[in-house]
Amino acid sequence: MQQTLPKSLPNGVRAGRQQLVRPGRPSGGVPSGAGPIPARPVATAASPQPAASTSGTGADWSKRLLAVAKTKKTSSGPAPADIFSPAKPASAKGGPGGLDPALDFDEGMDEDGELEPARKRLPAEMRCFDTARIFIKAGDGGNGCVAFRREKFVEHGGPAGGCGGRGGNVWAVVDPALNSLSSFRGQVHFRAPLGVSGEGSNCDGADGEDLLVAVPPGTIIRRKGAEEGDPPLAELLQPGERALIAVGGRGGRGNFSFKTSRDRAPAIAERGEKGEELWVDLELKVVADVGIIGVPNAGKSTLLSVVTAAKPKIANYPFTTLVPNLGVCEMDYRTTVFADVPGLLEGAHEGLGLGHEFLRHVQRCRVLVHVIDGTSPDPIGDYSAINLELELFNPDLKDKPQLVAYNKIDVPDSGDFWEMVQEQLTTEYGVPADRIFAVSAATGRGVTELVRAVRGVLDELGPATLEKETNAQNLTAIPARRDVRIDEFTISVEEMPGVSPAPGGGPNRVYYVEGEAIERFASMTNWDYYESSKRFQRVLEASGINGALRAKGVREGETVVIGEAEFAWSEAKGDAAVYASWVKDMKERGVNRQGSARWPRPEGV
Numbered sequence: 330m331q332q333t334l335p336k337s338l339p340n341g342v343r344a345g346r347q348q349l350v351r352p353g354r355p356s357g358g359v360p361s362g363a364g365p366i367p368a369r370p371v372a373t374a375a376s377p378q379p380a381a382s383t384s385g386t387g388a389d390w391s392k393r394l395l396a397v398a399k400t401k402k403t404s405s406g407p408a409p410a411d412i413f414s415p416a417k418p419a420s421a422k423g424g425p426g427g428l429d430p431a432l433d434f435d436e437g438m439d440e441d442g443e444l445e446p447a448r449k450r451l452p453a454e455m456r457c458f459d460t461a462r463i464f465i466k467a468g469d470g471g472n473g474c475v476a477f478r479r480e481k482f483v484e485h486g487g488p489a490g491g492c493g494g495r496g497g498n499v500w501a502v503v504d505p506a507l508n509s510l511s512s513f514r515g516q517v518h519f520r521a522p523l524g525v526s527g528e529g530s531n532c533d534g535a536d537g538e539d540l541l542v543a544v545p546p547g548t549i550i551r552r553k554g555a556e557e558g559d560p561p562l563a564e565l566l567q568p569g570e571r572a573l574i575a576v577g578g579r580g581g582r583g584n585f586s587f588k589t590s591r592d593r594a595p596a597i598a599e600r601g602e603k604g605e606e607l608w609v610d611l612e613l614k615v616v617a618d619v620g621i622i623g624v625p626n627a628g629k630s631t632l633l634s635v636v637t638a639a640k641p642k643i644a645n646y647p648f649t650t651l652v653p654n655l656g657v658c659e660m661d662y663r664t665t666v667f668a669d670v671p672g673l674l675e676g677a678h679e680g681l682g683l684g685h686e687f688l689r690h691v692q693r694c695r696v697l698v699h700v701i702d703g704t705s706p707d708p709i710g711d712y713s714a715i716n717l718e719l720e721l722f723n724p725d726l727k728d729k730p731q732l733v734a735y736n737k738i739d740v741p742d743s744g745d746f747w748e749m750v751q752e753q754l755t756t757e758y759g760v761p762a763d764r765i766f767a768v769s770a771a772t773g774r775g776v777t778e779l780v781r782a783v784r785g786v787l788d789e790l791g792p793a794t795l796e797k798e799t800n801a802q803n804l805t806a807i808p809a810r811r812d813v814r815i816d817e818f819t820i821s822v823e824e825m826p827g828v829s830p831a832p833g834g835g836p837n838r839v840y841y842v843e844g845e846a847i848e849r850f851a852s853m854t855n856w857d858y859y860e861s862s863k864r865f866q867r868v869l870e871a872s873g874i875n876g877a878l879r880a881k882g883v884r885e886g887e888t889v890v891i892g893e894a895e896f897a898w899s900e901a902k903g904d905a906a907v908y909a910s911w912v913k914d915m916k917e918r919g920v921n922r923q924g925s926a927r928w929p930r931p932e933g934v
């Protein structure tokens with residue numbers, strides 16, 4: 330018989346055993362899912378904005394925007410993201426010509442250390458409003474225990490080690506009070522509690538509590554790096570709806586579970602299975618009935634603030650609004666959700682300005698209110714440019730019902746233009762006259778009529794249905810354990826620098842054995858017990874891994890890696906050799922020998 334013997338355990342394995350940070354045994358009354366939930370963001374509207382700072386800033390900035398827009402249109406101008414790079418401010422704090430540097434420009438890397446060039450210059454608020462990347466780790470199972478019943482008058486009490494508890498699962502749950510993913514700026518890592526280890530007297534450990542991660546309605550959850558066509562893990566729409574994201578590890582079995590008629594006092598226990606861990610990408614679809622669109626500075630946020638209770642930032646410079654604001658309008662006992670989208674520019678469909686980030690939200694609105702800036706030098710030009718952008722982004726957007734709000738009618742100049750604009754819209758653009766309104770968001774004139782008309786169009790469309798857009802899995806129960814075969818594995822050989830430890834030297838080869846079942850088995854093997862190690866050797870032989878390694882030409886002393894465990898190949902035969910190697914490993918790791926009462930008899934005795 331040929332063996333591979335545990336040589337030393339890599340850090341990962343040792344770290345596993347040092348998980349002393351165990352959750353206390355949950356007391357009976359704790360409701361499940363009392364785990365951390367991201368803090369709620371401020372209810373509506375007010376999103377962090379660049380400070381309006383000096384009076385000159387606005388004008389300069391709009392000039393820069395237009396300059397960028399023009400160069401972009403002609404040929405290879407600066408990249409769209411440049412709009413948001415502070416223009417080398419003269420003074421440290423937001424001199425004219427630049428965005429206030431107080432704005433949080435996170436140039437950070439993601440967890441892999443990759444810079445994400447397209448998004449890195451966007452202010453953090455914007456990135457976190459509708460997308461977020463978080464790390465999720467379900468709890469590891471508790472370890473099994475080796476113990477024996479020791480009681481007066483009970484001779485040979487037998488094994489009494491309990492099993493470890495299951496690790497907590499991680500669920501995503503819809504919290505209707507949330508309306509953005511910005512809460513995930515503050516917390517990125519979510520870990521469910523571990524299962525509690527088993528104990529003597531056949532006490533099984535408690536299961537880890539499930540962790541509930543609160544997400545806003547309309548969240549789509551995808552595994553990081555998933556392919557385009559892969560079904561997302563979850564798409565959650567209704568309040569309270571939940572989906573399982575990561576499954577906790579199974580608890581390790583204690584020695585009572587290993588008792589058989591042949592081996593009535595086994596000194597063997599498993600370690601808990603590792604809980605699943607993964608990075609996931611969250612995407613929020615803004616679910617609003619009405620989308621307010623228009624050029625920057627047209628008065629979209631002002632309109633939102635009059636029709637709803639939302640308090641968005643309003644200021645006289647373009648791109649005051651960086652992320653969509655939502656507001657709920659209650660009129661005639663009906664509620665309508667309005668979204669004010671950041672200003673759109675020519676070229677928005679290909680990423681200019683902020684538009685493209687949010688045009689996909691516009692797609693989901695049922696009706697659009699197109700705000701025209703009455704004080705603009707060319708209101709009709711603005712109108713047609715925006716409509717063209719919508720059409721270029723998605724041809725279906727052209728057919729979306731649209732109402733026109735000619736804003737700032739209180740300003741004398743715009744009042745003069747109104748009739749001309751109205752006529753042009755009806756004759757040249759075919760907009761029905763009953764869908765064009767002259768309003769003044771500032772004074773409230775005409776706004777009620779506009780909202781009534783919006784309601785009328787919504788009623789014509791019929792009741793809103795929140796529909797799933799993806800074929801998300803939305804697991805609601807723990808899936809049945811997949812049957813993975815232990816003899817399904819692959820072996821890869823890598824050459825490392827240095828000379829082989831095998832007699833005769835040669836290239837230093839390392840053999841990597843990969844297979845879901847065998848790797849899980851290795852991670853659940855408790856190397857502190859001799860019988861566990863022996864069981865592992867038996868499985869290696871029976872699963873054909875030893876045979877396959879031999880076929881690859883493994884030699885004495887060469888390294889074999891299975892999951893996180895590392896072994897040295899040995900041709901030595903017999904229990905005594907396995908035992909000697911186990912003792913050596915325990916010494917190297919400085920661990921007390923456990924369950925060593927059963928010495929294997931030396932060979933031939």
Ligand SMILES: Nc1nc2c(ncn2[C@@H]2O[C@H](COP(=O)(O)OP(=O)(O)OP(=O)(O)O)[C@@H](O)[C@H]2O)c(=O)[nH]1
Pocket residue numbers: 623624625626627628629630631632642643644645646647648649650651671672673736737738739740768769770771772
């Ligand atoms: N006189 C007048 N001024 C208005 C009216 N509506 C908005 N404004 C002003 O126009 C400026 C821009 O308003 P916002 O509501 O911030 O415009 P916006 O379209 O949201 O702009 P961005 O978010 O930057 O795209 C502010 O100074 C408002 O006070 C109006 O009806 N009359």
Ligand SMILES: [Mg+2]
Pocket residue numbers: 629630631641642643649650669671
């Ligand atoms: Mg705005």
